[in-house]
Amino acid sequence: MLKDCLEQVRKTTPLIHNITNYVTVNDVANILLACGGSPIMADAQEEAEDITSICGGLNINIGTLNERTIPSMFLAGKKANQLGHPVLLDPVGAGASRLRTETALNIIKEVNVQVIRGNMSEIKTLVLGSGTTRGVDADISDAVTDENLKESVEFVKKSAKALNTILAVTGAIDLVSDGETCYVIRNGRPEMGQITGTGCQLSGMMAAYITANPDNMLEAAAAAVCVMGVAGETGWQQMREGEGNSTYRNRIIDAVYSMDGEALEKGARYEIR
């Protein structure tokens, strides 16, 4: 049950080490607190392993990667592997620069990553060596639609198997697969794309979900996607005349803060393929 995954996060307050970008970092910290987790942000090589060691899980986000923080991603990732902590990778903008593509590929090669969450363009870049990323957003030609759903599910399953990880590919329709099973999730609103960092926020929250549910990571990853989508819907319902993306950002985090297991079960719209 998705509900159990949510409650497990609130019960265990997983401490998550985030090496993430400075654009959306504050929202990532606040959504981690909203969902019941506890965030720590630290990207210095000198402390990466120490911080990983006191945490329960690791969230690596390459959004504003640089020569100083990239080595920290590897140090923290390897330490998390040693300790058996789950690692989530958000390959922000893979395909937009060689540095991003290569860094993401190297992380996958050198670190045992439990979940990769990205948009379809980023995932295609990692799997096929090419995607049509438009900056940090997915290219419209990569969108998962009802028309290409069957092929998309097959692609995500095959890719998850090839990468030996859970893949969470988010967009209008979200696909979450461990290579065998695929959640097809239809929550959320298109306006979420007009807020910076809803993807980063989801990654942070998902790291808490898989950390709190180590024996059930596929469902936990899917649950996090549903939480974000349901929060996007709830937050939108509360929008008032004249409000826009900045207030919507607050309302989504607020909705995560207020969500309980019942509301999640009631709001989640998904099928398993």
Added chain:
Amino acid sequence: MLKDCLEQVRKTTPLIHNITNYVTVNDVANILLACGGSPIMADAQEEAEDITSICGGLNINIGTLNERTIPSMFLAGKKANQLGHPVLLDPVGAGASRLRTETALNIIKEVNVQVIRGNMSEIKTLVLGSGTTRGVDADISDAVTDENLKESVEFVKKSAKALNTILAVTGAIDLVSDGETCYVIRNGRPEMGQITGTGCQLSGMMAAYITANPDNMLEAAAAAVCVMGVAGETGWQQMREGEGNSTYRNRIIDAVYSMDGEALEKGARYEIR
């Protein structure tokens, strides 16, 4: 028409490369999305040129410049010049430290900058080699007022000509000039100065405006100033008892998100000198 400039942004969704400070970066990203643009933040030397190449315009903001990001500003700026992409410079805090003043002056020297947006103290520092900057805010002695308006307009025109760029000097009265013509704009509210980063936000948005209106950059820059000012007025009208600068920040971005060409034309208060 200002209206056409706004609609052109919404129609073309210009992708803007931002090398900007970590203080206000999230608000810059959100206002870029609010106005119809698309932001990407990237400041590593290893990817600066790659990212510039996939974008349409470049926004350089020296707010928290450092030895790692300064070279990226030059790499990105020169690449943008090669590709014919517009470059906007926001010389945050020029005059507050030698590093800021010299970096801003070097960028102007080595990069062909289409627009410089700053407060009067920053602009005086660049043009006269001295200003009376108070940290990142303009000194009150530099304010454009009705009393010194004529001289201020002449100074901005002359400076724009000398620097061979469009100058957008913002404050209680905003002046935007290409050296020949000067927009004198009287939108906005003094309370906008009690929010961190309204200047940075305007610069990000202005980069989208000039990118979407390459043949009409002066008007586009003036339109962005009017959008910000009208949003400041609209956002203020919606403030409720007990709300302050943090909520006002959200309301301004929300107002940009909601603004259409009609509202802009109706709200803009300017004359051309």
Added chain:
Amino acid sequence: MLKDCLEQVRKTTPLIHNITNYVTVNDVANILLACGGSPIMADAQEEAEDITSICGGLNINIGTLNERTIPSMFLAGKKANQLGHPVLLDPVGAGASRLRTETALNIIKEVNVQVIRGNMSEIKTLVLGSGTTRGVDADISDAVTDENLKESVEFVKKSAKALNTILAVTGAIDLVSDGETCYVIRNGRPEMGQITGTGCQLSGMMAAYITANPDNMLEAAAAAVCVMGVAGETGWQQMREGEGNSTYRNRIIDAVYSMDGEALEKGARYEIR
């Protein structure tokens, strides 16, 4: 009177140099503006001393410290000492990594720090060489309660004397002492801990308070704690159905923005021991 401390900030608009983390930096800037101060964020070694020189006070926060910014903390701290500017240290996460603990201890050793503000786990780490920090949050075993209040007050007084600084130890009950006198403050709400950066915000604001009240730093530090706590209470009263930690963050900063001396005196709940 706390009231006088508040009014002194609004009257003098102290300019504060912040070397702080990128997680909560925007909120720190906005709360500094809200309380009547003026923020500048700058962490490059090349300008650290220049920026300190034009400011009135310095706020050092080690939240996302790294090899580039640590030297700036020392440069700025020593320059502030030379100029007689007050220095506040927020030892975020001391105890969570050797880097944080050692950096905080070295700053205390090499820089004359007027105020240290942290949670009890961080302070114990600095004073006793060990604490039970849980990431960036205090461990529950370190909480100040009515049961251990007497011992806690003695510990904070003794520690302040040993460190030769004012200590502001915040939590459910806040203790602020210069070694002789101790303010015991009972404002605030537990939900403030579910917002990232309320501690960082308080440190930024406290730097403005001690800068504006140089002859009265103990009371100024206590006043800042009361302002934050009263704002937390006022902000909470304005929360509406469905709102959570993201909106609460805005409401707290808004409440600081709106607070005057009367409201502070009326709302502050403290005793002096």
